[in-house]
Amino acid sequence: MKGKLLPITGLVLSSMFTTLINAQEYQPLTIQSGLNADVIANGIGTSASSTNNDVDGVNYAFVSRDFQLTGSSTPLSYGLPINGIINTAVGSTSGLSYQLASYSSNNSLRLQAAGSNGTIAFSNPIPVISLYMLATGGSGACVVDVDVNFSDGSSQSFAGVNISDWYGGSSYAIQGIGRINLTNDNLESGSGTNPRLYQIPLAINAANQSKNVQSVTVTKVSGGVPNIFAFSADAYNACSAPTNITSTTTTTTATLNWTAPTSAPSAGYQYYYSTASTAPTATTTPSGSVAAGTTTATLNNLTTGQTYYFWVRSNCGSSQGFWRMKEFVTGQLSTTYSVGDINTEYSDSLPTTTSTTSCPGTLTVSVPAGYKIKSTSVSYTMTAQAGAWMSEQKSLLVCTTNGNTETDVASGSSSSGGTFSYNRTGLALANDLTGNVNFELRAWRMWGDQSLGCDASYNKVDNNTWTVTVTLEPLNLATSETKAQKQILAYPNPFTDVLNIDKSDNVKRAVVTDLSGVAVKTFDNPSSGLHLEGVKAGVYILTLTMKDGSVKSTKVIKR
Numbered sequence: 001m002k003g004k005l006l007p008i009t010g011l012v013l014s015s016m017f018t019t020l021i022n023a024q025e026y027q028p029l030t031i032q033s034g035l036n037a038d039v040i041a042n043g044i045g046t047s048a049s050s051t052n053n054d055v056d057g058v059n060y061a062f063v064s065r066d067f068q069l070t071g072s073s074t075p076l077s078y079g080l081p082i083n084g085i086i087n088t089a090v091g092s093t094s095g096l097s098y099q100l101a102s103y104s105s106n107n108s109l110r111l112q113a114a115g116s117n118g119t120i121a122f123s124n125p126i127p128v129i130s131l132y133m134l135a136t137g138g139s140g141a142c143v144v145d146v147d148v149n150f151s152d153g154s155s156q157s158f159a160g161v162n163i164s165d166w167y168g169g170s171s172y173a174i175q176g177i178g179r180i181n182l183t184n185d186n187l188e189s190g191s192g193t194n195p196r197l198y199q200i201p202l203a204i205n206a207a208n209q210s211k212n213v214q215s216v217t218v219t220k221v222s223g224g225v226p227n228i229f230a231f232s233a234d235a236y237n238a239c240s241a242p243t244n245i246t247s248t249t250t251t252t253t254a255t256l257n258w259t260a261p262t263s264a265p266s267a268g269y270q271y272y273y274s275t276a277s278t279a280p281t282a283t284t285t286p287s288g289s290v291a292a293g294t295t296t297a298t299l300n301n302l303t304t305g306q307t308y309y310f311w312v313r314s315n316c317g318s319s320q321g322f323w324r325m326k327e328f329v330t331g332q333l334s335t336t337y338s339v340g341d342i343n344t345e346y347s348d349s350l351p352t353t354t355s356t357t358s359c360p361g362t363l364t365v366s367v368p369a370g371y372k373i374k375s376t377s378v379s380y381t382m383t384a385q386a387g388a389w390m391s392e393q394k395s396l397l398v399c400t401t402n403g404n405t406e407t408d409v410a411s412g413s414s415s416s417g418g419t420f421s422y423n424r425t426g427l428a429l430a431n432d433l434t435g436n437v438n439f440e441l442r443a444w445r446m447w448g449d450q451s452l453g454c455d456a457s458y459n460k461v462d463n464n465t466w467t468v469t470v471t472l473e474p475l476n477l478a479t480s481e482t483k484a485q486k487q488i489l490a491y492p493n494p495f496t497d498v499l500n501i502d503k504s505d506n507v508k509r510a511v512v513t514d515l516s517g518v519a520v521k522t523f524d525n526p527s528s529g530l531h532l533e534g535v536k537a538g539v540y541i542l543t544l545t546m547k548d549g550s551v552k553s554t555k556v557i558k559r
Helices: 479-485
Strands: 026-029 031-033 060-063 085-087 097-099 117-122 128-150 155-163 172-175 179-181 196-203 213-235 243-249 254-259 269-274 288-290 296-299 307-314 324-329 332-336 342-346 361-366 371-384 393-399 418-427 436-445 454-461 467-474 498-501 507-513 519-524 529-531 538-546 551-558
Touching: 026 097, 097 213, 155 196, 155 213, 243 307, 243 324, 254 307, 254 324, 269 296, 288 296, 296 307, 332 361, 361 467, 371 393, 371 436, 393 418, 436 454, 498 507, 498 538
Parallel strands: 342 436
Antiparallel strands: 026 213, 031 117, 060 179, 085 097, 117 213, 128 155, 128 196, 128 213, 172 196, 243 254, 254 296, 269 288, 269 307, 307 324, 332 467, 342 454, 361 436, 371 418, 371 454, 371 467, 393 436, 498 529, 507 519, 507 538, 538 551
């Protein structure tokens, strides 16, 4: 039995296609009053000149990325986003964001003494299903009581709410934002993972969900120094939304199905679809509708291999619900391995893209006549057991028809056993292939009984989970369409903070949206450079509305 290795964490990409987007309607709440401390250093000058308090009671404050001690100081590579927008890192609430108050005025409700309290009032009170509080504890974890106050004078209490210390806690909305000592201006990067601001959910009782949230009162009970910065909400709508949207596609059609809410809408459903990810608004004209009791819609005359965005909302007659979105691609074929669990082979060293195993899983995708592969996606789960860790899992997809492999070996994470999910999309390893195309999934473990060789005792690929999905395109794809696909709209891609757009003088509006369709940044009459310093790393859709009325979209990656 080998000794444990230190976890080696690799990059595992999340699925971007055929994904059900979370059924929440997230809205940041705008703070009108109640913040009592400026704990974020910004601009040029000493940290003490742009703050009036610390976060932790011992002279440490946060910094904005635009902070410079002098005009010639090296710009920071960490810090809070300059625009104050924090897109949460909590995966279960993808699309949720917070808006921090100005860094040049009070931006925190800071409660140092036990029993001290403050009330944050909102200028845009709305009814909510859940509130999300953005907070951190300075000089240790802390406990607070929270009262959510409604516009009818009632309130809902949350006793003993825990807020983690600003170093090392889980369920963080943002991490690696650094800090500064107010007494000597010494900066600390936090090693790229600290300090942290945490997302704290506050579920509103069903009886209160139709009431506007007017304010929130927070009282310190014990522990460190709680700092409350912002609130966001999962908004409530009396016209309940459909859920569980699924899609079935052919090369030119798609059938969308969904589950009706408990209280089904009296006037059926409205839907909207587009090749652009820009979400429809409450006033957008729907593409079509279906009658009450019908929970399916069929779209015809679609383009093979095209990514589409489909939204559906409940129609309650006098009001409509929130739009819910499903992304799908026409002309996709999926094949799932169902022969049994796939064994892993022991490896003493980190496998590479040229490494092989004696026990790969194999499957074949049959491409119909007249089509070729445009891109490939893969998904599967691996289970670690009997003392093995998920971080010791390594795997690689290979197209044995042409010998191409993925560019990186995939790894799990976590120093514990359990099941890890893998999803990778947009792979080019089988592009342009036709007929029967063969794939191989190679899997390794880096701990366990070496003498067992290929075995499932410690780590394995679970049966009926390895699925290869190929997106098709016609063999006779027009030359003009091929050129259009290669058109460069933005560069560099991937980018760091600034994304340049081509021929910006022809662009009326540029919108950057996340994969759930939520707009994270909008630029009207943009210059050539789109400044996206406050946007977290990830994959986004850039949509350009041209002055001639045409619309162009492309995927962009923020490092």
